[in-house]
Structure formats: structure tokens, C-alpha cells
Amino acid sequence: MRIPPGLTAGDFGSAVTQFEQVVGREWVFTSDEDLNLYRDAYSPLFGEPEERVASGAVAPNSVEQVQQVVKIANTYKIPIYPISTGRNLGYGGAAPAYSGSVVLDLKRMNRILEVSERNASCLVEPGVSYFDLCKYIEDKNLKLWVDVPDPGWGSVIGNALDHGGGYTTALYRNHFDAHCGMEVVLANGEVIRTGMGALPGAGTWQQFKFGVGPWIDGIFSQSNFGIVTKMGFWLMPIPDAYLSGTVSVPRHSDLIRLVDILTYIENAGVSNGMPMIGMLGSGFPGLGGPRDKELGALLARPGGAPPEEIERLALQKGIPYWNCSLRFYGPAKAVAAQWEHTKEKFSAIPGATFQDGELLRLPLTPEQRQRVHKPEFGIPSLEMFSIGARSEINPNPTNGHMWFSPIIPRTGEAVFEAQRVLSQASRDLKLPFNISAIPTMYWLRAFVLIIAFPITRDIATNKRNRDAFNRLVQIAAEHGWGEYRTAPVFMDAVAGAYSYNSNALMRFHETIKDAVDPNGIISAGRYGIWPKHLRGNRA
Amino acid sequence: MASRREFLQFGIAASALPITGATGLSSDLLHSGEPARLPLYKVVFDERFADSVRFGVEMKRLGVPTHAIQGDITDFWLHDLDPRWKKAPVAIAGLTAHGPLFCLERLSWDHRMRVVFSAEHRSLGDGRIEHAISGPDIMLRHAAELVAGGPNWAAHIAAVVTHCPPGRSQISRTTIITPLATATDDEQEPLMSWVIAPVDAVRRNLT
Secondary structure, three states: OOOOOOOOHHHHHHHHHHHHHHHOHHHEEOOHHHHHHHOOOOOOOOOOOOOOOOOEEEOOOOHHHHHHHHHHHHHHOOOEEEEOOOOOOOOOOOOOOOOOOEEEEOOOOOOEEEEEOOOOEEEEOOOOEHHHHHHHHHHOOOOEEOOOOOOOOOEHHHHHHOOOEOOOOOOOOEOOOOEEEEEEEOOOOOEEEOHHHHOOOOOOOOOOOOOOOOOOHHHHOOOOOOEEEEEEEEOEEOOOEEEEEEEEEOOOOHHHHHHHHHHHHHHOOOOOOOOEEEEOOOOOOOOOOOOOHHHHHHHOOOOOOOHHHHHHHHHHHOOOOEEEEEEEEEOHHHHHHHHHHHHHHHOOOOOOEEEEOOOEEOOOOHHHHHHOOHHHHOOOOOHHHHHHOOEOOEOOOOOOEEEEOEEEEOOHHHHHHHHHHHHHHHHHOOOOOOOOOOEEOOOOOEEEEOEEEEOOOOHHHHHHHHHHHHHHHHHHHHOOOEEOOOOHHHHHHHHHOOOHHHHHHHHHHHHHHHHHOOOOOEOOOHHHOOOHHHHHHOO | OOOHHHHHOHHHHOOOOOEOOHHHOOHHHHHOOOOOOOOEEEEEEEOOOHHHHHHHHHHHHOOOOEEEEOOOOHHHHHHHHHHHHHHOOOEEEEEEOHHHHHHHHHHHHOOOEEEEEEEEEEEOOOOEEEEEEEEEHHHHHHHOOHHHHOOOHHHHHHHHHOOOOOOOOOEEEEEEEEEOOOHHHHHOOOEEEEEEEEEOOOOOOOO
């Protein structure tokens, strides 16, 4: 039997017996065969002695059982690591941040407690996946969409708590923002409800987020201050229609005005869908421009090619430097008018051209469902796992990835600066791939760069990539760019970059941690927050 | 040195997983003297790959129900497999790229199922293909016939997969090299043949 750090075999054995009394013998896992299921398939430490692994797993099926497990963990000072479905691939999966923790597997708590079509909201438990919720809604023929991530097999609660995003409208695709009300089991076993959930008899738990007084929901995301056992979400009424369109601009410097106009268009509510920006040759479906061998060779040059050289060749060939696709959800007449208005605004850029997308009436027909990017229509999918197949745009499929995903200002100038800095870094670090630093817009108001580092079969390569990743975190921080989310192995480095006023924010987090979880049992090390007894021994 | 793919095969590395399903066997098989075979609910093949299609064709010929995909297993899992597994876990097999196996294996874990046979079929870039096989001894004995099969290895793997035994099995590994089916297959990413089966559940499934 594996033993959690700091425990004796005798104490852990006693705790396991008590866990079994609470959840039943069949729901306590201590064998290697079972515990290997909790390994992170995308771990950058996979197969190395430092890989974060579980010492045990307990799977309760009710809030009351969670409370009792937490009390036992407190008695024996057992580190526990709550997971919902454990499918947060690229950000840790089911593996604990602190190796040797006991995974608190909430997958059995998979009840959809309420879906209100009138209020367009739901209340779910942590084990409910996007597939589960969408199927429930479809089976009941409710006129609602769930904004889903890609892939969609993860937990609705888990994804929101880790600040995941989706692909529909701005109101819903920030999954944490779209939540309304929580139930949390604290480290002492007490249960709290946030917002209107704290008011006995209120029928507004999923309608008004704040209740009165401090709004504390945020401290339970990307943290270790409690175990979320219920969460409400706002759902999207199925719109009448969907329209997309693409704007193309010819010159490298056009990105600055492109972004400014796009920002206006979104902030003014003219376009409510998720825009995407693509650079020529970037490989984005529909946004990378036509394939051209000469241009492709230039872009593939180790360390990248100067923008002016790329632009010169692209202008000769009549290939636009930037493409931006926009999406509109709403009444058919309204989305058509919004796209026309959008085109008028972008016409201010000399040489801008436009491509009208297909107007789709909703709900989609079965044939349409097969050919669209499903998450844009609230349809969960595992399709992205098929892109590992070797193809022109993916000639060397890898064994997983870790995401380097800094937030940068939402301006064209910031994109250029990020491209310059990260391209230089990729040369200095001798990365075997060029960092293209194309911004994505899961959220309004800021860009996030999503850069995939491959996980390979080779430990030495993985180590080099980890070192490069950590160096990129530092380089980004030196320029004011911080990651929005990361895998456990990088959490200390990423959280450490948010260091204003001698790490005042982290010290505040630690103050909260010490107050609400004095034994430090919940998710030690998650997002750099360590309990007091481990603070001098950070991984 | 472990890799993600080795991780995916951990169920095999556990060396002696109990596999259930014998109750679904026909009495003919149980009493004919031939070793019992695990009944396969469905076999998955990927229309994007010629070898996988050959595998599917052979499975059909052998009378095993097949399901064609083009990389994405969502519909198969959501509308067919998941409802079936919620009633009771049943064995499936396939010859696919790594992605579909990755998904199906993880989804099967919730029903106390494991990968009990797998083989990676990787082009060596010289007109030959390497088959790195892990599975019950009886399947490896059948796999030895791959050599005689020459370039039509996918059809032979289909036959191998149908010989997966129910019950606890000793797991072994072997590597076999055969000619590629066609020269263009040199460019193809490695394919995986696999069997996912219920293990003898001490515990109930997780759903």
C-alpha cells in the first residue's frame, strides 16, 4: 500500500478503514492497479520519480460523505486532492498537485439537481460532465444550450473552477463568470452556500450571484480553500440563427487597427460570438490563408522570419497577412445587420476584404451538426482527439501537451511584442518549434496566447521542455504577461510571477489557507498555495 | 522509460487482469475444445486508414459487428457504447489511431474495464512495419502468424483480436516485423489494435 507523506502505515490503514466505513469498501482505492488510473496522462513528469501520484482514492457519493471524509482526513492530517472527473488534460488531469495525496474522486456525485428552462439555469454536482448535462437537456427537449469546452468530456464544475472557457457567446463562454451560486464543504467539514444560497428559502440561488456582503465564490476557484459540491450555472437560450464572417487585411501592421475595431465591435455588443484571429500559414482552419510552398518554407525557417519579409512575399502572392473570423448569435435579421455593420467598421482598413459565412437557422439539422465546429453550437465532442492523426497541418503528432498560456494586453502592438519576445526566446532556448503567439479570445478585454508544448516519450526531451517552459514563464513575467492557468508542475512558478508588493497576494492566500484549513489537508500546493507545514518544502 | 502509450497499456502491465464475459460465450465455444473467446460487442475501424479498413472488412467477414469512424468516436460512444455500458460492461476492440483508443480506454475505466490487449503498428520507414504486441499468450501465439501473412497484416490482426480469451490471463510482449501493405503507408502515423474488456469487478462500476 502506498502511504501519504507524513503518515505511518498504521495511521493510514486506520484512516482507510474509516473511509471504507463512510463510502463503502468498494469506493476506497489503494491498489496500484486502481491508483494508476489517477495518473496524469499528459504529465510533463511522466515516468520520472518526481511524477505527482496518488497514495489512495476515495469516491463519496453525497455531501454528507464528503463531510465525513474531510473530518477523517483532518484527524489523521491526510492530504486530500478533490477532483471532479479528472479529465483536465494538459492542466494536471486527475493527479494530485502534492504527490502522495489521497484523491477525493467526486465522479459519483453526478446528479443534475435542476435545469430551469424559464430561468435558463442549472444546478449540478461535480461529477456531471458536459456530455451528461447536454444529454439531459436534449432528452427533455429543453430550448437551452450549454457552453462547452473542447473536448467536452470533463466536469461542468471542474472546468469552471479551473477557469476553463468555451466557444459560444461572451455571456457564457467564460465558465466561471457564467456560474451562479455554490455549495462548499470546508476543511472542518462545515457546509456553506454562497450568494442567495445562504438565505433559507430563497428561490434565487441561480438568479442573483451576490447575496449580500463579500462575494467569496472566487476564492474557491484555482485554489484549495474548500470542496465545491454544488454549483449553479446560467445556460444559453437557443438562438434563432448563427452567422459567421471573415475579415482579411493585407499587411502585418494592419493587426493594430484590426484589433482596435474588433474590440469595439465586441465591447459594443455588435458581435457576441467568439472571434478568432489567424495569421497566414498559421494552420488555423480557414484562417491561415491558402497554402503556399514558398511562404510555408519562409514561415518554417528556424527561429521564424522577419514580418516584413513575410509581408513582401504575401503581398506578391495576394495572400492577406491576417484573417479574423467573427460569429453572431441571434435573430436572423439581427445577425445579418450586425455583420453588415461589422463590415462597415472594418472597411476603414485599406485593402480589407470580407467573406460571408453561411447563415444557419437553429437548431441545426443532423447534417449540419456533422460539419460544424460543434462546441460553437453547444455540442460536446471528442473530435479533437482525432486530430492527432498525421496530416499536412499536423505532420508530427505527439503524446500530449502542456499549455503555456499567458494573458497579454488586447492590442496589436502587444501581439507584435509577444511575437518578438517569444520568437527570440524560442531561438535562445533552442526550441524545436516556432512560437507563433496568435492571440485567442475566450474572454473579453484581454488576449490569451495558447501555446502547446509537446509531451514526448523521452524523459530528457520532457525535461528540456520543462526547463524552457519555466524560462518562458520568467520571460513573460518580465514583460508583464502572466499565465491564466497551468499544470501542477508549473504552479509555483506561475503563481510566483504574481509578485506585486513582495508577494502580497500570495501571502494573503496563505493567510486564508491557514485560517480555513489549518491542517492543510485540501489540495496542498494547488496554484502555489501551500499549507504552513509545507511552505518551506515547496515542490 | 515509460511513455504515455505504455501508460495506456498499464492494464496489461498489471500482468494478470481478470477478464469477465464468459457468461456471454456460446455453449459451442465452451464445449468444442477450442479455447474460449471473449465475445466482442463491436469492433471499431477508422475509414481514414487503409489498414484499418482492411481490419474492418476482415472483422465483418468473421461475423463480428463493426463500427466505422473517421477519427471521432463521439457519436459511437454517446449513442451506442455508453448506453450499452451503463446496462453492463461489454468488450470492444479496434484498429485505430492512438486518439480513439485514448478516449475509449479512459471512458471504459468508469465501467471497470481495461485495455487487455494492445499492439502498436509502426512503420519503420523502409517498407516494413513493426508490431509491438502486449497481450495474453494465446493471442501472441496467433500473432506469430503475422509473419506468414506478409503485407496483409491488418486482416491477421483482426483474427488475433478475436482470440482474446475471457478470464485471467498471463500477459506477454513480443515484437514482429512484416512488410507494409502499400508503400504509401510509410507516411502513416502508428495505428493501435486493442481490446477493451470488463475486468473481474470486485467493486461496482463508477457510474
